[in-house]
Amino acid sequence: MASYTLNTPFDEKTMRSLYVRDLVTINGHIFGMRDKNMIHCFDKGNELPVSLDGFPILHTAPSLKKVGDRWEKIIIGTTTSTRMDRFSPALMEQYGSRAIIGKSGLYQGSLDAMGRFGACYLAIVGGAAAIETTQIEEVEEVYWPQLHPEAIYKLRVKGFGPLIVAMDSHGNNLYADVQAEAQERLPQIYRNYGILTE
């Protein structure tokens, strides 16, 4: 369980050096993305208006207000990643993102893509939006603003974390490991509480 502070953009070598349970804190830029903008890109055939080369994506659910031509933060938190799973391999392999930040993890296809491309899934603490918002210094750009609050947000972050490496480029998936361990424990738990199993 090593701790790293990483500056964006990330390179392949750095991402391949990370293993599950490592902690990562990020300085630089990350891109807030979620359901609607990914559907707009992949299902409706629009090229992303920005390069993700080496940058992390955050599965975000932002609450912002526009003051003049600036977007001010009200609260920015993280949403459940599994909904966006099917877009993840292409965001890495086609658009170059080296890290996906979210909660609850992604599925096997995304894990395989992380192995091929050299990327990680970084777990954030869900519900801890207050700390997350203060670690975002500024909403620098909003792409596809017509999709707000599901536009694409370029966020400048400082000390963003700690994030937990939950899926790595070596085929490890901490969520799957924890779930497998739980399933293994269940028969004994049923016995301990007198719950009969067939």
Add this chain to the structure above:
Amino acid sequence: MGKFSYQLVEDIAKELYIRALKVLPPDVREALRRAYERETNPTARTIFETIFKSIEISDTKDMLICQDTGLPIYMVEIGGGFAVDGAKIKAALAEGAKRATVEHPFRGSSLHPVTRENPQTSIGKGLPIIYWDFNPEADYLDILMMPKGSGSENMSAMKMFTPAEGLNAVKKFIIDTVTNSGGNPCPPGIIGVGIGGTADLVGVLAKKAISRPVGTRNPDTFFAKMEEELEEAINGTGIGPMGLGGDITTLAVHIEWAYTHITQNPVAVNTQCWAARRARAKIWADGRVEYGF
């Protein structure tokens, strides 16, 4: 001070929504602290520490705890002899929820289920959700506000059991539902369980179960013991905070129950995240208001 009015109820409905989103109840904070003391997994301990820092920031900077402003739920309890116009209270709660959303402002998280159009008001057909109850012992109007986030609500489950399946099948269903949810509901939170009633009542019972202060026990000793057992069993799975492994998967299991039909045994699990938000106000006829949780 002054006199009870429906404008006062509206103002309080607004205030309660905002308070609930910003001020985590003391029992939830205490339960998280106790859980942290028992937690041995280093990753899980890091998660708890981040939670505590985030709560502190939300307190000191007057920020929302979580960006998910949820669906607004008001649980109203009318004291015996407290004469009120229910229709006017209903309208006041809706207007209060709307004003909280628009005037604070924060993200309206509710929308039309088919067109997916979001009016950014937090209200609409069927919203806010209001539950009515009556308390002959009270000389006041009690309003409990709970914003319910989707990460946890999406992991809820209901099943109609038969009498022949017995209590063990019920316990297994509850444990399995929580285990299979993994990190999705932002554990460790409250597992609300409803047992009995009908298919609809059982869900309300489970929702009322998560509205109880963490650690309070069902007054019936049988169900109190079942709460304790289920807590131990669920924490034994090792799912842990955010589903990343650890000793603490739930802060508490709360059960609420009702009589049911001779042929049936409905069971519902309503999952609540660690940010178990709620805010309460008691209003007296002379216009006195007491805020709490």
